[in-house]
Amino acid sequence: MKQMGLLLISIGFLAGTLAAIVDQDQVQWGYFIAALAVGAAGVFVARAGHHKMHKSEEKLNENIHSVETSLGNIVRNINTLDSEKHSVNTYDVRFKIDDLFLEELAKFVEARQSIAHIYGLVAYGEVMSVFAAGERYLNRAWSASADGYIDEVNTYIEKARAQFADCLDRIHRLKLNA
Numbered sequence: 001m002k003q004m005g006l007l008l009i010s011i012g013f014l015a016g017t018l019a020a021i022v023d024q025d026q027v028q029w030g031y032f033i034a035a036l037a038v039g040a041a042g043v044f045v046a047r048a049g050h051h052k053m054h055k056s057e058e059k060l061n062e063n064i065h066s067v068e069t070s071l072g073n074i075v076r077n078i079n080t081l082d083s084e085k086h087s088v089n090t091y092d093v094r095f096k097i098d099d100l101f102l103e104e105l106a107k108f109v110e111a112r113q114s115i116a117h118i119y120g121l122v123a124y125g126e127v128m129s130v131f132a133a134g135e136r137y138l139n140r141a142w143s144a145s146a147d148g149y150i151d152e153v154n155t156y157i158e159k160a161r162a163q164f165a166d167c168l169d170r171i172h173r174l175k176l177n178a
Helices: 002-021 029-055 057-084 090-111 113-119 121-147 150-177
Strands: none
Touching: 002 029, 057 090, 057 113, 057 121, 057 150, 090 121, 090 150, 113 121, 113 150, 121 150
């Protein structure tokens, strides 16, 4: 459907260009307006296809699974980092954070819109608020590691762990209540 819309946009653009240059003295307004209408219809069809693709049940289920899996991996990794934080050099914590979290955070962020489509905007806001707090704490731990502040590293890893665990718990509750 999206490809059909893009085709209509292209046809409308080419037809409008042709209508504008066929007669050098006068624009063929009837043809030009018809071409403009075809292009506008193409925009509508392409946008509808884009939204339909992102709201399809299969895609939503795939994304929710991705949200749950990536968040589970984040929680597992933050628990591991929290238990190992005293044995890791403070300056090396930032590298562990990069290794353990970048890919999983990206997967979660890529699929997060499905939370709103399936559970509603209120649930999305609640989950994302907690997730954003966890991500901020993780960023603070990374920065504290770069600066060598061991107490801040430990504090923010613990806070991030609590936020991500709460976020995963919220996702599980949403799934149970759906």
